[in-house]
Amino acid sequence: MQEPLSKSVVGNLPGQRRMLDVVRDALLSANRVSIAVSFFRYSGFGLICEELEQFQARGGTLRLLVSTYMCVTQPEALKAVLEYPGVISRLHLAHQQGCKDQGLHAKMYVIEDEPAECWIGSSNFTKGGLSTNIEANLRHVGQHELLEAQGLFEYLWLREDAFPLSHELIDAYAQTVRQSLVQPAKIPATHIDQSQPVYGSERNVKPNQAQVEALTRLNELRESGERRAAVVAAPGVGKTFLAAFDALAHGARSLLFLSNRLEHLTQAERTFNSVFGDTRIYGRAYGGRLDTNVDFVFATIASASNSTKLTGRTFEYVVVDEFHHASAPSYRALLAQLDYDFLLGLTATPERQDGHDVLALCDYNVAYEVRLVEAINRGWLLPFHYFGIADESVDYGSIPWRSGGFDPERLENALMVENRVDEMLHHCRIRGFDGPKRIAVGFCAGVRHAQYMADALRRRGIEARAVTGMDHVAEREKIYKQLQDPSHPLEWLFVADVLNEGVDLPAINTVVFLRPTESATIFIQQLGRGLRLTPQSEVLTVLDFVGHHRSAWLAVDALDALSDRNAPRGPSTVPLLDITPPKDCEIVLDAKTVEILKKVQRYAPSRKDLCLTAYKRLHQELDISRPQLVDLLSDANMPTPSDVRSAFGSWIGLRQAAEDAQAWELSLDRDSASYQLLLSAEKDWQAQRVYPYAALWGMCAMPDDPDAGYEAFYQRFPRWRAEYKPYAESKVADTLKRKLGDLFDGVGLTKGARQEIPADLLREEIEGRIQYTLEKDFRSRHGGILRRPEALDLHRGYSRQEIVNHFNSQYDPARHNMGVMTFDCAGEHIVIITKLDTSSAIARHQYTNRIKDDSHFMWTSQNKQTRNSGTGRMIVEHRNLGITLHLFVQPSSHSMASYLGPVDFISAEEDAPMRVTFQLRNRIPSMVIEQLQGEQRKD
Incomplete structure (x- = not known):
């Protein structure tokens, strides 16, 4: 295999090293760095502040040359640079009065320590340039090239149209930006959600x-x-x-x-x-x-x-x-x-x-x-940069904890601290915002806290307002409009009891969490306030002040729920967390925040505690008196049936531990037929059709007439009629015998299986259990969102259901369980799903599949497949037949299948099975290869 491309070239491709990683590594290891770029924005600078602080603390020197070319560079971001004494900066004035009429369009990153290196290419100091755009940056390490690069930098640094950075110079440039008619385009117009008008406007629209x-x-x-x-x-x-x-x-x-x-x-x-x-x-x-x-x-x-x-x-x-x-x-x-x-x-x-x-x-x-991850990945929502900042201004240990949360009044008192306001403003200055002005929402612990924050900023000369549920809706709407008006001086809203959900303010570019997260759901709702697409911004800045308290992990759990686990992993990982953020998003935790989370992590509750707490919440807060297993679907943070069985043996065991079991449940022996019946219903039978569940439900609903009960199931759950087949044709007796054993007599449930459960409760108890599996199965088999193959993302992981859905078909486990599938979807397609590690299969199905190099894959067909018959011939002659071949590769069983893209047949050896070599139309990044092979070895 040739040397991985990412060692010498960086293009910000999925799963590869990015220029952001190059810059971060340089600041963590070098002492002398020189950077010259045309465009410099908060969206790039905010991502390296933590590394820059460490660089400066050890005495490092960064020379930064930035241009005003096309007025893309953000004046506010330049002011943030002045807060770092270790950064010596100069500003190139392009097309300014009295200066040469020449633009500076250089992008070079020179690391001057041994071993010295220089990167020259296309990356500006912006979110796109460092992280998300497809770029081309070449690494140079030869002595001659380094001397030439350093010479070029010195020439640019000493030009007469480059001036030492100062507040006065930045203010003059900012005035030019305000007067300029040139506005850098952030989001292509085709990506803007046309169904979301600017706040308060009315116009005819079409569905997105x-x-x-x-x-x-x-x-x-x-x-x-x-x-x-x-x-x-x-x-x-x-x-x-x-x-x-x-x-x-x-x-x-x-x-x-x-x-x-x-x-x-x-x-x-x-x-x-x-x-x-x-x-x-x-x-x-x-x-x-x-x-x-x-x-x-x-x-x-x-x-x-x-x-x-x-x-x-x-x-x-x-x-x-x-x-x-x-x-x-x-x-x-x-x-x-x-x-x-x-x-x-x-x-x-x-x-x-x-x-x-x-x-x-x-x-x-x-x-x-x-959900939010998919919406961001598909470009329907704005990406975010999340910064977890250690909240050291508050002693959370002194605040009483009552009824699952902090005492509200004591919490507000503790948060209303002047140095905490200054700390917030400092981080806002260095992390910044993307847009013509800062449009920020700070979520507060209560009304008094919101009013305090607004007053504190006004005392510091910053326009701010508090908005709470006590304000009249007309007044709130007036303030929302002012906030989104680029010409209005209002920059900050501090809110309590409003903006958690529903209100559309697309221009928000900064969200600040100023109170402890006590609900992952509300955290996501509030984060969503800033994710509307707008042509004025390409990223939402999120600041979260993380304190040392028992709920500190809730925000992390919320981010974990947003983890894009199927995306190709890059080299940078979030400390403590196995999280890959959604596309074009970043999660940055400062070192002190990591320390806080490590300490809090030691006190994580056991599985038994989690299940018991979840059940008590369901019992106390649902409007029904008897929570059922299916009720675990009501909250993403609920444990699974498997968790319950692992902790308590069964749902009844959990009810008993929660002191919520009825007399008949307390009297059930774990070895009894009735207990085993309920336990069987708690498990996923992995059925390819709904028939066995319908039959079980029918035997419980109408014990004396299971056939009629089977038909009644489809009246109770009409959406399952898509899989309906008369009981006599369903052939479920063998399945029921395997799953229920002696509890099933070939026609219905045995008397022993039913006798210890009150007749009026039998159907309810079984239904409450099987509905958990039925709901998941329905979503899998009939609830998929149908898409086209061109919507597939290269090198991304997909489940089998998602793959089938991308070829405009609903997933059918009985038809789509093959390694080779054909589809007619805007042309003929053949999908090949194969595993690198087949050692867990029976001997005759242990095939040899391997990545030969970054452009070739060797695939072994099933034992009966030949080059001259059926699907084998279609694969060999796919180009002549107008068929597109798509290759998906799993490291091992139960892994997601990574999409390696369209492939072309090169050659085949032998028959039954065939050993085929494919040419990939897209090279596999080295890190994707490492991940596939690494997961294979791990499994």
């Missing part, structure tokens, strides 16, 4: 790509007879517009839109008006108004509940905004009264922090799901 995909799935659900569904989509994807587009597609003439936040209702009314125009009459049921006879009503839960005219109407379409709140008693009571043709729940996450189960309210029909 996410909405098109969701509309297709919603229509399919309605055609199958469903009347309720939920859409789970990350903040900023456009859920409200989706509801409007779907109501239009449904032909809705009457609609009720429900929310408990007034900003949501005012924005929703504008949204529906922009889609429907004046074809509908709009009304409100909040704020003293009660318009009950109009076409479309936008109402709070309280107003709608108290109006018999509204609850007495039949609506063709009902929208429940922020659907994760819908398990609250007030929501449940209202929804039970409403008569409607179709109900759509909208949420960024169906997992409530308080454990309430909302998916049950829509019969677990998740029509469409696109």
